[in-house]
Amino acid sequence: MATQEDPTPWSVTSGNLSSGETIESLLYGRGYFSELGAVRRKPARADAPSTLSKSCSDKLALKQCISVLSGLASLLISPQDAYIHSLILPASQHSTVACDRAFGPTGRMKAVAGRKWDGGYGFRPFSIKATDREFKYSRRSAMPNERLTTSNISVVWTPSIQETLIGGVLQGRKQFDPRGASQICRGQMWRMVVDILALCGLVGPERMTVGCRYGDAKEELGALKERRRVKGEVTTEALSGWTRNDGDDGFQLEDH
Structure with a gap:
């Protein structure tokens, strides 16, 4: 909105809503860009199916409070120093007003500004810098007659792991083949956490043993209680409208 000639928000009327929707219940994504500071879903394309996956800006805003660590990773690493320091944006797309509203302590995160929680958690706003590079x-670097599209091929590279993924599946594997899972998928990360706890001589909670569901493990681990509290307060007080993305956490930890 800040880049528009007239950035003044306009009202959303009942005529703009689909059947069964209300202004209060919408998880925006395909429009209503005048609703400033709203939590949005992605993808935002009109022909894409509805999801409860949040936009990147919403996820980044939340990570200012819960750190960049996933829930299971926070069992091994303290979140205290695992926060983003700087966010670099292209100058051509940078809007100070919009960034302050989305991420800053004077914008929608005002409700949790300066707040600290137990376990090393706190509101740690990152600085935003612009680059001319x-x-x-x-898309802005494309030639006039050239069309650039996003690739569904991604690469994972570490000193010990190199993977090529097509649509999130290992190249050469079928979509629902367990052997097609990446080493950095949730199931594999879960397995690694359990293995590390075993190597350290720590007795893992019963809910992390073979046969339990991923969602149950996350919900019932006492060590993640504070993280759940932080996320709950932030999504209630600052990122209002955040709808939990359920339904894809019923898989189990398979034995080796």
């Missing part, structure tokens, strides 16, 4: 394959 453009990504080589950004």
